[in-house]
């Protein structure tokens with residue numbers, strides 16, 4: 001295991017941010033840490049990176065105690081924090097150079113790496129523009145470039161694509177895939193379930209400081225819901241009438257007056273609902289179930305619990 005957490009708790013005063021968490025990230029995968037706001041994702045990543053100490057429990061990275069071997073761990077690890085850490089007044093090229101020196105690189109080796117990363121994150125056209133004149137998308141890509149400076153074995157990305165436009169997101173996904181193919185282990189958080197589903201081999205869904213479900217996205221869909229979803233506009237009373245007489249009522253999730261019904265085969269359910277007099281040509285669609293459905297089913301009711 002590249003990352004191994006066992007029985008990890010982190011308290012901030014009275015608040016328990018991470019609660020007796022056990023988490024294992026194997027080498028070579030893209031691992032997604034998901035969860036609603038305040039679930040404890042960033043706190044978990046910060047303990048792995050060694051900037052926050054656990055209140056209790058064990059955090060091991062590359063087999064080493066992350067709290068005790070901070071330097072040795074950081075040498076082999078790259079991190080893009082949720083908030084960019086950039087020197088605002090100087091250019092991307094200069095930021096990369098400064099950060100390379102921090103990693104004790106210099107001369108031709110450093111210059112080569114800086115140019116490689118400018119190309120890899122498509123920053124070349126803005127390489128010499130001061131950071132505070134760059135759009136959010138460029139700044140975020142620079143933050144990712146910085147985290148790759150030392151060719152890390154483990155790359156940690158805390159919400160790397162929040163606020164990026166669709167084209168930049170796609171470009172960044174392909175870079176992450178490329179890194180993973182090259183053997184880098186990637187541990188990322190995201191609120192975009194389509195991103196997690198496309199990018200991650202394994203996801204862990206956190207809620208209130210602990211993992212409540214873990215597995216490959218497709219496996220989670222099958223385990224918790226079903227392959228297909230019927231979305232239907234209906235009040236609870238209308239839904240009740242429409243589903244009356246079904247031998248087995250399907251698992252469902254309600255958001256306002258829209259209800260999602262999960263089923264292995266949507267066809268027969270659609271037909272059945274359409275035939276009811278109450279149906280009355282209302283909006284109804286069938287689609288494949290996705291990771292967002294699983295996320296909502298497992299964490300949706302808890303969203304409002306977070307302050």
Ligand SMILES: Nc1ncnc2c1ncn2[C@@H]1O[C@H](COP(=O)(O)OP(=O)(O)OP(=O)(O)O)[C@@H](O)[C@H]1O
Nearest residue numbers: 012015016017035036037038039040041042043044
């Ligand atoms: N330095 C701190 N001091 C006090 N409380 C903190 C601190 N850092 C985090 N917390 C609390 O710990 C809990 C978990 O926060 P964390 O930032 O890890 O959540 P998150 O899953 O990353 O959320 P988000 O999706 O919004 O980024 C929250 O309730 C937060 O308010």
Ligand SMILES: [Mg+2]
Nearest residue numbers: 041042043082
């Ligand atoms: Mg966070």
